[in-house]
Amino acid sequence: MDPRRNPYVPTAGAQPPELAGRSSFLIQAEIALDRALAGRYAKSFIAVGLRGVGKTVLLNRVAELAERRSFRFAMIEAHEDKRLAALLAPQLRRMTLELSRLGPLTGPMKRLGGVLKSFVSSVKVTVGDIELGIEVPPETGSADSGDLEADLPELFLALGKAAQDRGSGIAVIIDELQYMEERELSALIMALHRTSQSSLPVVLVAAGLPQLVGKIGKxxxxxxxxxxxxxxxxxxxxxxxxxxxxxxxxxxxxYTEEALARILALTKGYPYFLQEWGSQAWNAAQASPITATVVDRATEQAIESLDRSFFRVRLDRLTPVQKRYMRAMAELGPGPHRSGDIASMLGRKVTAVGPLRGELIAKGMIYSPSHGDTAFTVPLFDEFMRRAMPFEPG
Known part of the structure; x- marks a missing residue:
């Protein structure tokens, strides 16, 4: 069929044409935003799940919900090699500028400008001159210690009070939260704790891999x-x-019922894979309905597309030793697997491969669903690894 009419979007973070099965999450987001704006306690939340479940799509939708409610929002993606202060500072500057334009200068706005200048100076992040329309000197003694755990709560308090003064709210939206260092997570948690205690209109909505829950609790x-x-x-x-x-x-x-059943079985219900198979099935079909025979033809193209993009980009981040660990896992099947079984496949002791396992968890490639167990964070990655490289027994 005409590829120009293909409705599917197999692209990371892209809004699918039909956002099915996520209404409870979006309702939770709307309630939190509305409560915060009304000056009531609003519990922040952090979505957790594997790759390909649509976490980024949901965060983008939350940003839309926040914007409709006149929230100022920061949209951030955490990185392994970029610190929280560097990610936040430009966003905080932009939100401060937006708040400053909502009315005449007030005490809370003056204080926010001064605290932000102190913070940016103390963390040595270059974000350009902070222009608020008037001269606002740094507020000495506030958010300028260089200790993120001390400074970020002070800054969030000033930001929340300024937003409250303007009748607005602040939504901090962070993707890939698992990449943040423990001390940065601690500072962020402390900042949200302080604003929630004061019932300020500040909400965090974030997403990350399953290991994030334990990391935050720690x-x-x-x-x-x-x-x-x-x-x-x-x-x-x-x-x-x-x-x-x-x-x-x-x-x-x-679609015929058989075609739908075939795709659901192949994709196991993961939204990203549904988009990929739907797109390939559309392109492979000559006319409606799309049949199981068409799906069989499309499957080869879907797997080839996933292998060279969705899967390959993750494999290419790994060292040869890390790839070998992942290949040993794949030989055991989809998982989860006992750490001892993976070590045995490699012909090594559990203690010897422990640091390697830790590296892969830090890179977001695997996680521990329970003590001693290891699983892939990317669905169907075991099948890809068996296609991508031979297994070398230990």
Missing amino acids: SKSYAERLFDFPPIGPLDPPDAERALAEPAREQGVD
């Missing part, structure tokens, strides 16, 4: 009470079928 024991951690997983069969069939139906194209 950073601050009270974090599990401060945040909700909604799990984002594969879609259940009715929602997966709707995400696949509805976009085609809007174009006047149907």
